Amino acid sequence: MSPTPHRRSTAIGALIAAAAMLAVGIQAGTATADATASSATKAVQANPGAAPKALSASERATLLAGANATTAQAAKALGLGGKEKLIVRDVVQDADGTTHTTYERTYDGLPVLGGDLTVHAKGGVTKSVTKATNHEIKVADTSAAVTPSAAERTAFSALSASGGKDAKAEQGARKVIWAAEGAPVLAYETVVGGVQSDGVTPSKLHVVTDARTGAKITEWQAIEKGIGNTEYSGQVTLGSSQSGSNYTLTDASRGNHKTYDLNGGSSGTGTLFTGPDDTWGNGSPSNRETAGADAAYGAQLTWDYYKNVHGRNGLRNDGVAPYSRVHYGNAYVNAFWDDGCFCMTYGDGTGNNHPLTSIDVAAHEMTHGLTSVTGNMTYSGEPGGLNEATSDIMAANVEFTANNPNDVGDYLVGEKIDINGDGTPLRYMDKPSKDGGSKDAWYSGIGNIDVHYSSGPANHVFYLMSEGSGAKVINGVSYNSPTSDNLPVTAIGREAAAKIWFRALTTGLFKSNTNYAAARTATLQAAADLYGANSVTYNNVANAWAGINVGARPPASGVSVTPIANQTTQVNTAVSLQVQATSTNPGALSYAATGLPAGLSINASTGLISGTATTAGTSNVTVTVTDSASKTGTTSFTWTVGTSQQNVFENTNDYQIADNATVESPIAVTRTGNAPSTLKVDVNIVHTYVGDLKVDLVAPDGSVYNLRNRTGGSADNIVQSFTVNASSEVAQGTWKLRVADLASLDTGYINSWKLTF
Template structure:
């Protein structure tokens, strides 16, 4: 278990400023009558915009429409064997109601037979939107092939797609109207797992007269949700639609899931779910069910996965296509975050007063990178190798932040600058001059291995900054840096992209569990030689950057 930082520098946050700001905002209300404000709001609302129905009003409207379903079916010209089943209802500001129906024929579900009836405020039907224009009519409801044949075909289809442990739940009779002329068919749902470990829900439609496969689709769906994060602004999240409920479950990135521990300290917790696929509010909350921290964690996991895939071609933490999972709301007032190999998961505390979750983008990248280290060099988490382990997470966490290109959390060489652990707005660590945090080492010495790993990491963090950007004063993305050197030399950087490639190559190819700083110098020189050549400018820059932090 590798925590984000050592615990002995913990501080208490002052809240007086926040209280004062709240009072100031309360005095900024525009004057005017309530009626005038209401009129302005009404005028700004388009007549075709949907209104928010209360739960009781929605239920009442659904029941009303279902009671009228038989009459509606006649009015829109459906046949005697067809019936409508209400699925959803939307009411516009002008009173128009849009009722979504599923259809049955002879008691069988009609797949592809759904429709929407549009009704005016006065109750007059104004139109129908149908999934199919074909009339629903079949000669017989008696199949010519057995259900078992349809199941066998469905299992074969699933296995051909790479499904593992596939199992059919039985074939049910349906009317297939999704394409062509409606026919009697079987629908078989195959469970198990897809080839990437994602749960399988393959629906196979088989013609009940000929045995021909008519259609297939995957029932485990990906959706694009909106995350209103605390640190990264409004972002897109890949989620999963299960029935009518969205899950914070990314099947496109190895099945990463985000769970709520709700102040617990063990177990998995409960998977975050939502009705409208909008996660969080963008503001801090002390609630143990708050989605905002979950949105940050899910976004961090998604960006970290993409960073490794795009930058190094690495397919997940173990490079096997399997995603880890995240847990938020760990314990109460827990001011830390950690990676745990035993659960293959990331865990985030909510920070001081449970309102400062440690779920910023670079922290997420940092934590998952501990998993990458564990599954590559396996750097022992103590002494100099422990410092290299921590630095690796800082280096790749920084890489994730730059990779994301998020305007609310721009890339920088500061670690944890968003989470305000120190309570005064300062970062947790500085890569250009690590000693600015009061404990980290700028340069190697024979005693550096005696430091806490979060402080001995400074040597490698400093090396990486110098290799990327060079020494001296400069401003990058609005942040000012001034990186010194042990030997007074001037180091010219080769750019972050090349520096990342060199560190990754060294970690995955040339470092071992016991690598110390001298060994890290050799490993990165070997990596630079392999990538760019032993006489290249990149190779020479690696040597110069290590000498600048007193590793020779």
């Protein structure tokens, strides 16, 4: 099935695919140690400014209000068409003030499915834009040849064909623009209620039909099938509230999360758990409070994880909690998230004796709610697999962070609830194929299988990031993770892997139609933001993706030196230039340089070039960096020392260049008169496959001077000087280096640039 956008207004998510109830093999291996491998691998936080800022509800409201007040200006700045409008969906902020504003789009008043985009900005300057589609949103007209009732009949037929029944229009056919794949078309979207093929799970089937031909374009079931009291976690402390002489399962310290008893029903909220004391359940499923306590515990652990580890104040970052419902239906062997009620719902399992309320199941369902308000990956095709895996990934992190001795952290999904009746978990993250249906690696047809199985490669890549490949024992569980290219993967540690995945999810790098290739790009961008492009962490993330057959590995070993632009300084002027380099080998680096102008030297331990130039002239400089394995990397550049003071203006801040996005780096020039006819523009851009890039100089009045237009083919990096006749331009004002990435797969950043007048 093709990737499609998941509409969060009616989304439901459940943990278990029907096929997942088949028996699977018991995991092999002897549990002999309690060591956690990832605890030994600590990635250094190279850029704490990229960490998420913990926003209060009022701070978030202020950001949203500001974004909502400027949607027209934002649309104009993005070059959107006159019929397009932006609707703010979310705003998050980094510690350094960078904001990530995610918008939905309308066209001539119609919702655009697959039109979501995110603007990444700092200090009022747009650094990059991430879009779900790069097609122009435009259709010939918005008059439909097919009636809404005909579109609804097609949608009802789709539910029937899938084995569902009791079809009803949860949302009647509404006219939309379908832009999730290919050129945009006028379409209808219908949401069909009823029940799915199991006769119990509610249906929220989204069906998109062509408004001109009536043909079905795509469909997706917004049932993200997924999986806390102390039946599973022992005796724990729960957040509750006292009301008069009674207590309720209302957690006032965590957004007023409430836990309800559905009493076997399938709608409404049921009855809030209330009792004369503050003790809930007895550890047995025969006590109705037990499942309620498990669900409440799982919800509070998940809330605490997102707030304490990632600085997110509730799923929507607004301080408001969802609620939980237990005892759904009769012997219902599933659990799900529903956007419509903003709630988690849990069945009691086989014989009503195995409630689906363990820590990882509760965290899985609650994470579906987080995904629906952030990345919002459609619950079908490859985006659906990534959506489902994100819930597994974050659930594992919640479980490890909880450190509950009765339910220790592991990379197994639903191991406590014994859904198959044979002691096996639902899914295995180290080798997903052990469940009998999930896939270990990506292949071209993976979008055509159930999302619970297409999630396998994403679960696998997260495990490889966290723990690396090969055999190991973690918290008493044996793992042995393979790679599709049969090469080893070195762990970056679970904490770093979680921060990278969370950033990709919540800052607009994951979109509604993100597939596996795009997810690799997004997580590498997040790794670059947090730990530096081409850092050891970054490269090991790339290696993990290669381990599931997505993308290539960086060079196997050696030193990478960041290119240095040609330098211009003046006699008797102090110099400070930091050489930046990384190696795939552990240990310290040493630095050396030849050809430095007189008076300058390089620190062999730190790579800092400093001193005061004493003699005019131009030198050819080569810097050599050597690692602990005697591998070397070099970079060369010229260094001109002048005798007269020139006006040099420079921006050394990094600006990330995402796929199919445009970024600008500004320089404020304070100089009277016009610019010269020989304006010198020195550019240092780090980017693989420079043939993707169009590079322009933008004058203060908006005039554009093209420097490069997708030349250079597969070469890496642009370190080049350009001469521009800018004599018609007033020098004073803000000049910009504009870089447009016009193709997929390769990314990078503007390292620095400068203007010499």
